Every structure is written in structure tokens, then in C-alpha cells.
Amino acid sequence: MDLVDYYDNEKFEVFKDMVTGFVEDSAMLRLGDFFPLLGFLDSPGARARAKNRYAKLYAVFDGAIEERIRLRDSKPGYSQEFNDALDSLLDFVNEESSEFSRHDVLMLLMDLFVVSIETTASTLEWGMAELMHSPTKLHKVKEELQQSLGKNGEVEESHISKLPYLNAIMKETFRLHPPVPLLVPHKANEDVELGGFTVPKNAQVVVNVWSIGRDSHIWANPNSFEPERFLGSEIDFKGSHFELITFGSGRRICPGLPLASRTFTFILASLLYHFNWKVANEMNPENIDLSHNRGLSMNKAQPLLLVPIKV
Ligand code: HEM
Structure with a gap:
């Protein structure tokens, strides 16, 4: 599943800003979430901003899934053109008596792209910075x-x-x-x-x-x-x-x-x-x-x- 085009820097930057912005806003949110008594220190509007970013990310992933489902439906006997993780997950959803839903796919992708990219990228940046230093x-x-x-x-x-x-x-x-x-x-x-x-x-x-x-x-x-x-x-x-x-x-x-x-x-x-x-x-x-x-x-x-x- 391509959420960013490697050669389309603008599209890449938009997605990157969405992810980093969401993580930054969520991190700001956390003080009150971790220490309820200190909730009053949270920046006003931070929760609303994070919700807004979340909604945008949600829409990006939802759109990507929708597009793939449409493509699969438009081709009878769809032969897994991409044969990627998204195809496998949708196959799994379609299995008879599967308890895995389209919503689960969306949540899984959000976890994979948002949680995993930021954490891994941050540690890599730190590793390089410490070594250069x-x-x-x-x-x-x-x-x-x-x-x-x-x-x-x-x-x-x-x-x-x-x-x-x-x-x-x-x-x-x-x-x-x-x-x-x-x-x-x-x-x-x-x-x-x-x-x-x-x-x-x-x-x-x-x-x-x-x-x-x-x-x-x-x-x-x-x-x-x-x-x-x-x-x-x-x-x-x-x-x-x-x-x-x-x-x-x-x-x-x-x-x-x-x-x-x-x-x-x-x-x-x-x-x-x-x-x-x-x-x-x-x-x-x-x-x-x-x-x-x-x-x-x-x-x-x-x-x-x-x-x-x-x-
Ligand atoms: C350097 C990279 C990463 C670090 C340091 C990290 C750290 C953590 C920590 C501390 C937690 C919470 C554990 C707890 O409850 O005490 C967590 C949860 C989680 N992480 Fe990571 N993570 C990293 C990369 C990833 C990657 C690559 C993925 C996915 C491919 C991922 C997916 C998740 C998920 C789904 C949870 C929630 C699990 C649950 O609630 O049971 N993380 N991570």
C-alpha cells in the first residue's frame, strides 16, 4: 500500500507532517492523561487539535482501504495486483466467519504507520546523532x-x-x-x-x-x-x-x-x-x-x- 509516492515530495511531506503533528499533539496531551491533577497545565485546544489530526489520518487510511476494495471489486477474480499486506488483510476480512473487520484493518494500519514510524525514526535519528557526536x-x-x-x-x-x-x-x-x-x-x-x-x-x-x-x-x-x-x-x-x-x-x-x-x-x-x-x-x-x-x-x-x- 503506497500512502506516499517516493517521487512526489509534496505528497510525502503532507503525510509526514500529518504523522509528526499528530504525535506532537498527542505528546502534549499526555500530561493530564498521565497525571490527572496536572490536567490544567495542558495547552488549551491541544485535545481538539489532536482529534482533528486523528480525523485527517483516519480519512487517509480509510480512503486507501476504500480505493483498494473498489479496485478488487472492479476486477472479477482479482489476482492481488499489489499482493501486499493490505491485500492479505482484506482477504482475511473476507474469509467466511472471520471476526476481523474492515475497521480492524484500519486500526492496524494506523498503529503500523503512526506508532511504528515515529518511534523507530526517532531512535534512528538519535543513534546517528550520538555517533556523529x-x-x-x-x-x-x-x-x-x-x-x-x-x-x-x-x-x-x-x-x-x-x-x-x-x-x-x-x-x-x-x-x-x-x-x-x-x-x-x-x-x-x-x-x-x-x-x-x-x-x-x-x-x-x-x-x-x-x-x-x-x-x-x-x-x-x-x-x-x-x-x-x-x-x-x-x-x-x-x-x-x-x-x-x-x-x-x-x-x-x-x-x-x-x-x-x-x-x-x-x-x-x-x-x-x-x-x-x-x-x-x-x-x-x-x-x-x-x-x-x-x-x-x-x-x-x-x-x-x-x-x-x-x-
Ligand atoms: C523503537 C521502536 C519502538 C519502541 C521503543 C516502542 C515502545 C512501545 C512501548 C513502550 C509500548 C507500551 C508498552 C506498555 O504497555 O508498557 C508500545 C506499545 C505498542 N507498540 Fe511499540 N514501540 C516501537 C515500535 C513499534 C513498532 C515498529 C510497532 C508496529 C509495527 C509498534 C506497535 C505497538 C503497538 C500496537 C502497541 C500497543 C500494544 C498494546 O497495547 O498491547 N511499536 N510500544
Whole structure:
């Protein structure tokens, strides 16, 4: 399903603005959602703005589904012209006694495109920014790639598990820059004793993974980007090491974890193996701004502007 035309920059920009605008407005909304008492601090109109953006995104996906259904209906024996995820999902809806509806397809696509794009893109931007800011680490990962892939190789998924430094960079990026810093609100099913406190039944529980990632009782030099800390370490982000739960843990752990981690490493490896990079506007890499934006989303305050140089 093509929501943006790769060669139509304008259409791409419109869609990108819709997604980023929706995420920004939702992040602003969240203060009152997480801490009801602080709801009065929420920007007036933010909820209405987010609703409006949501409605626009909804219309884009609804339109794309409608168009595909029309195409399928107009061609008897439609032979899956696109043969993509949307075709498979619609086939599934059409199966006899299927409990999966067209509305479910729409919601799934919204999750896939909105939740997954922003989170993965944000961590990739942070990973690149941290590496540009630390030339020795950048050099180290490029060397690892060169040694593993040789001179004229192609990055394949099968290479990734054999690149320990690249994997350590991913974990370090997830630790320092979790794109969902407070996870999503959970509710206690029953009274729970936790670290000497009682969490009463039905209490809303907010987990601050951002501060866990920067806790000096857990991590040495917590604010510093040091992928080396993960070399030879068992700590992973798959939900059983509570010092690194960027994707949550337990039953509601992010279902996109396998896709996100593969996408992160694959794209980062490809960008670093095939290109050298310099910061735009002749800026010294040491001066890259590494601050987060205001609000509760953890995007970079200033977008990272880099110029690729083909290797
Ligand atoms: C770096 C990338 C990502 C991060 C850090 C991330 C993180 C998270 C977190 C923290 C949650 C809430 C977990 C909780 O309840 O405690 C979540 C939920 C979710 N994520 Fe992700 N995510 C990422 C990418 C993705 C991708 C690629 C997809 C889809 C392909 C995805 C789909 C979802 C969905 C559908 C939920 C809701 C699950 C539920 O409510 O049971 N995420 N994610």
C-alpha cells in the first residue's frame, strides 16, 4: 500500500507532517492523561487539535482501504495486483466467519504507520546523532561493518547478529532515548506490594523508563553515550531485564519489538556501511545539539541534518 509516492515530495511531506503533528499533539496531551491533577497545565485546544489530526489520518487510511476494495471489486477474480499486506488483510476480512473487520484493518494500519514510524525514526535519528557526536565510536562501528562485510558487500539481515558493537549501539540508544518515555499507563489489577510500598488495586501506574535509563544506581556515567557498557553484558530490552524496558514488559510489551530492533540495526548498518556522513552547514559534529524537545515525546529538539557522501 503506497500512502506516499517516493517521487512526489509534496505528497510525502503532507503525510509526514500529518504523522509528526499528530504525535506532537498527542505528546502534549499526555500530561493530564498521565497525571490527572496536572490536567490544567495542558495547552488549551491541544485535545481538539489532536482529534482533528486523528480525523485527517483516519480519512487517509480509510480512503486507501476504500480505493483498494473498489479496485478488487472492479476486477472479477482479482489476482492481488499489489499482493501486499493490505491485500492479505482484506482477504482475511473476507474469509467466511472471520471476526476481523474492515475497521480492524484500519486500526492496524494506523498503529503500523503512526506508532511504528515515529518511534523507530526517532531512535534512528538519535543513534546517528550520538555517533556523529562521538567520532571514535562512529569509526569503531564502521570498522566492524568493514571487517564483517568486506569492501563491496551488501548489508543482509543475517549479518546483524554478528555485529556486537552495532547491537550495543542500539541498546545504548534505547537506554538514553526511549521514544515512549513513560510507557503507556497501566492499572493495578489488585493490591501489590512493591519495594516497600503498596500499589492499591485500580491505581494508575506510570513507569518512567527515561529515568530508569539514567539512574546512576544502575548505570555508570548514565548520561553518557557508551555502547561499550553492553559489550559482553547479558542485559537486553526484551522485557526480562527491568533496567532496560524501552518496549515495556509482560503481556502488554510492544508487539513491534522484533520489527523495530531489526529495522533499527538494518537501516543504521546500511547508512553507515554505504555512506560517510558530514553535518550540514559545515557544523562541527561536536556542536550537534543533543537536547530533547519539550513535552513528553523524546524527539530531538533540533532535527539532525546530515549530508551523505557515497563510499
Ligand atoms: C523503537 C521502536 C519502538 C519502541 C521503543 C516502542 C515502545 C512501545 C512501548 C513502550 C509500548 C507500551 C508498552 C506498555 O504497555 O508498557 C508500545 C506499545 C505498542 N507498540 Fe511499540 N514501540 C516501537 C515500535 C513499534 C513498532 C515498529 C510497532 C508496529 C509495527 C509498534 C506497535 C505497538 C503497538 C500496537 C502497541 C500497543 C500494544 C498494546 O497495547 O498491547 N511499536 N510500544
